[in-house]
Amino acid sequence: MERDIRDLFSKDDVFEKEIPKNHREDFIEKLGKQQPKKYKKRSYKYLKIVASVLLIISCVFFYKNTIALPEKSAVEIQMQAIEKDYLINIDKEWSSFKEIAKDTILIKKYEEKLKEYDADYQKITKHLKEYPNNINVLQSLIDNLQRRLQLIKDIKEHIKELNQKNTSNETIYI
Amino acid sequence: MSKEINFLVIESKKGNQKAQIKLYDLHCNAMFAISCRYLKNEEEAKDAMQDGFLKAFLSLENYADGTNFSSWLKMIIINTCIDSLKKKKLETVSMEKYPLEISNDDDWDFDTKISKQQIIEAIEKLDLKYQLVIKLYLMEGYDHQEIGSILKIPIKTSRTQLRRGKLALRNLLKVTKYGT
Amino acid sequence: MKPYIFSILFLLSVTISFSQSKEVVLDTVYKTAENTTLNLDLTNVGVVFEESPDDNIYFNYEIIFSRYSKGRRENVVNQSKIKMLQEKNLINLEMKNSSFLGFDYRFIFDEDTNSISWLTKNLKNETKNLLIKQKTKEQILQEIELSQENILNNYQKRNYIEYLKKKSFKLKKQIIQKFVIKVPKHVKIRLKATECNITINHKLTTSFVMNSFKGVFKFNQISGLNSRIIASKGIFEANNLQNTRLEFLDMYQVKIGDLFNTNVVSETSKIEIGEIGENVEIKDFSSKLYLYNFHKNFTKFELTGDYTELNLYKVRNTNFSMDVSGFNTALNMDGKKTSFGASTEKELTKILHKKRKESSPFLGNIDVILKNGILNIK
Numbered sequence A: 001m002e003r004d005i006r007d008l009f010s011k012d013d014v015f016e017k018e019i020p021k022n023h024r025e026d027f028i029e030k031l032g033k034q035q036p037k038k039y040k041k042r043s044y045k046y047l048k049i050v051a052s053v054l055l056i057i058s059c060v061f062f063y064k065n066t067i068a069l070p071e072k073s074a075v076e077i078q079m080q081a082i083e084k085d086y087l088i089n090i091d092k093e094w095s096s097f098k099e100i101a102k103d104t105i106l107i108k109k110y111e112e113k114l115k116e117y118d119a120d121y122q123k124i125t126k127h128l129k130e131y132p133n134n135i136n137v138l139q140s141l142i143d144n145l146q147r148r149l150q151l152i153k154d155i156k157e158h159i160k161e162l163n164q165k166n167t168s169n170e171t172i173y174i
Numbered sequence B: 001m002s003k004e005i006n007f008l009v010i011e012s013k014k015g016n017q018k019a020q021i022k023l024y025d026l027h028c029n030a031m032f033a034i035s036c037r038y039l040k041n042e043e044e045a046k047d048a049m050q051d052g053f054l055k056a057f058l059s060l061e062n063y064a065d066g067t068n069f070s071s072w073l074k075m076i077i078i079n080t081c082i083d084s085l086k087k088k089k090l091e092t093v094s095m096e097k098y099p100l101e102i103s104n105d106d107d108w109d110f111d112t113k114i115s116k117q118q119i120i121e122a123i124e125k126l127d128l129k130y131q132l133v134i135k136l137y138l139m140e141g142y143d144h145q146e147i148g149s150i151l152k153i154p155i156k157t158s159r160t161q162l163r164r165g166k167l168a169l170r171n172l173l174k175v176t177k178y179g180t
Numbered sequence C: 001m002k003p004y005i006f007s008i009l010f011l012l013s014v015t016i017s018f019s020q021s022k023e024v025v026l027d028t029v030y031k032t033a034e035n036t037t038l039n040l041d042l043t044n045v046g047v048v049f050e051e052s053p054d055d056n057i058y059f060n061y062e063i064i065f066s067r068y069s070k071g072r073r074e075n076v077v078n079q080s081k082i083k084m085l086q087e088k089n090l091i092n093l094e095m096k097n098s099s100f101l102g103f104d105y106r107f108i109f110d111e112d113t114n115s116i117s118w119l120t121k122n123l124k125n126e127t128k129n130l131l132i133k134q135k136t137k138e139q140i141l142q143e144i145e146l147s148q149e150n151i152l153n154n155y156q157k158r159n160y161i162e163y164l165k166k167k168s169f170k171l172k173k174q175i176i177q178k179f180v181i182k183v184p185k186h187v188k189i190r191l192k193a194t195e196c197n198i199t200i201n202h203k204l205t206t207s208f209v210m211n212s213f214k215g216v217f218k219f220n221q222i223s224g225l226n227s228r229i230i231a232s233k234g235i236f237e238a239n240n241l242q243n244t245r246l247e248f249l250d251m252y253q254v255k256i257g258d259l260f261n262t263n264v265v266s267e268t269s270k271i272e273i274g275e276i277g278e279n280v281e282i283k284d285f286s287s288k289l290y291l292y293n294f295h296k297n298f299t300k301f302e303l304t305g306d307y308t309e310l311n312l313y314k315v316r317n318t319n320f321s322m323d324v325s326g327f328n329t330a331l332n333m334d335g336k337k338t339s340f341g342a343s344t345e346k347e348l349t350k351i352l353h354k355k356r357k358e359s360s361p362f363l364g365n366i367d368v369i370l371k372n373g374i375l376n377i378k
Helices: A005-010 A023-033 A045-065 A074-100 A104-130 A135-163 B002-014 B017-038 B042-058 B069-087 B116-125 B128-139 B144-151 B155-179 C002-019 C070-078 C114-123 C137-145 C148-165 C167-171
Strands: A002-004 B109-111 C020-031 C037-043 C046-051 C056-066 C081-087 C090-096 C106-108 C174-183 C188-194 C197-204 C208-213 C216-222 C227-232 C235-242 C244-249 C253-260 C262-267 C270-276 C280-285 C288-291 C299-306 C309-312 C321-327 C329-333 C336-340 C349-354 C364-371 C374-377
Touching: A002 A005, A005 B116, A005 B128, A023 B017, A023 B042, A074 A104, A074 A135, A104 A135, A135 C329, A135 C374, B002 B017, B017 B042, B017 B069, B017 B128, B042 B069, B069 B128, B069 B144, B109 B155, B116 B128, B116 B155, B128 B144, B128 B155, B144 B155, C020 C070, C020 C081, C056 C070, C137 C235, C137 C253, C137 C270, C188 C197, C208 C216, C216 C227, C235 C244, C253 C262, C309 C364, C321 C329, C329 C349, C364 C374
Parallel strands: C037 C090, C037 C188, C046 C174, C046 C197, C188 C208, C197 C216, C208 C227, C216 C235, C227 C244, C235 C253, C244 C262, C253 C270, C262 C280, C270 C288, C280 C299, C288 C309, C299 C364, C309 C374, C321 C364, C329 C374
Antiparallel strands: A002 B109, C020 C056, C056 C174, C081 C090, C106 C174, C321 C349, C329 C336
């Protein structure tokens, strides 16, 4: 037999616990330490209304004269998080690749490849501003990041495997 | 009762310390019990609760007259407790990287043989981030929007954490059933 | 009651007018002669090529809208920039679609955040470098047939009309593009494609030249003499290639059923070949090559690779002879790993030699030179 446990907790029956001794005195002390609020003698109500009206007017003015910053949509926020994540990983992998690779020609070639990917990435990002939620453009952006990361990972694995030396000079005959 | 509280609140807004102390006296027991749900150390729970009261008195302008004062106070005190947890550098909630699909959120059916006490004990054993979300949802009865604003996480993360916490809870209780 | 009837009728008419409509973007026919060439310059286009029933080239591009207002439909249709020209023996089509249409054969518009969920869902399945098992030529052909990128394409073609009748299509806000070009056998095709999704269902027996950047390509057979394919940063699949010169750069995936009389130059690509026939030569830099099978009587196969990962299968059992030489190369065979030639030397060391078996029929000789490579023999 089963029952919904939310019902168990719906009644707010708190198990009364004993508060540590002298808690009341502690509290009164703490209260006293706070700046004692003076009795408000005058009500600043009207002043507040005038001030807020002025503020609203100036805000509207400001808004009309400057371009209001568009709110970021949920998609944009998610994309930014994904982008950041990938770019960090790409940098990490690239640094660790440079550490193990000694062939400067190889490194240069891959650097060029990364530059190409980056240039393409900038292009896609610009495109994204024109078509903010376009699936095709978002897909290209993610593809670019994924492939860049995979590119470095693959060549790093390759170099790692080459660096494991079990050298032999004997031809194998099969 | 509520008329008395209303009067005390109005006086407290003006800065009347006697009224504030009276409000404290009326609510401290209940609030302390709630604080103990989040902070195991009683001294810490007391401190957090009292800080919560002080914060509440400072922001009484935000309290809407006529609404439930205890609920409003409770929210502030829970927030203070969780801030206190965060200060201890315990990781409360982490940002989920990728969103997940929707699954059945409404299934909270547990075996009747499992007692409330067992459930409470099992909750205490959970990972802190799940503990918090489950406590806020189950014990305080907050919805995901409120949980989100308390823990400062997006609503989707709250849902995900609750789902995972519920799963973890089920797993724990499954073991106790067989292991006794 | 009366005012209600009118509002109900009004609502119905609105929904009906909004539900489905077809816009024809392009519908032309061109006569061809014996040596006509079809020249295509396409950007963001999804198109299927078929064999023409007669000597004419048929261009038919229509878009079906579901729940789009007239204004928006016109907007979308006008986004395609099309230039058509016929001059003597040359038919020229230049088409540029906006990325709103994209090259996806079926475009589903979804305004809420759920539209990104399938994108991020796929992120979890990042490609892992798994050791790929041997595949037969038939398996490759089947993979090509069912390939994910083209599955919509095939579904659309086969069930186009059924799909339109489906309720689910009518309820969603969608755009379906259908672009078909019917080409007669004798016409030569010259294709320049950027971010396109192109499927050519019939066999290309005349010279075919393609230059592509990104995009997805699926071919049946290319056998015309002097065919050339230069492709980069995309996906390429073909059942059968012959008499072609292939250049692949940064290709995400290349799958070829079988191959002969072909010269391949590749760089940083992943290439799977079901069966290698006679007269094939590969020159590569930093690609991953999976050569699954060799055709009987392939006679000769040459490969030169720098930072290549070469995967060969069932080498011991198959009766071909093989010579592998190189430097700074690792050999993985029988669970053991051996390296040959230190990185400082540039001389070629003889790494492996496989003799032919006298008893069984001889298939051919494989000649491999690998520098900084990895050779996996399974």
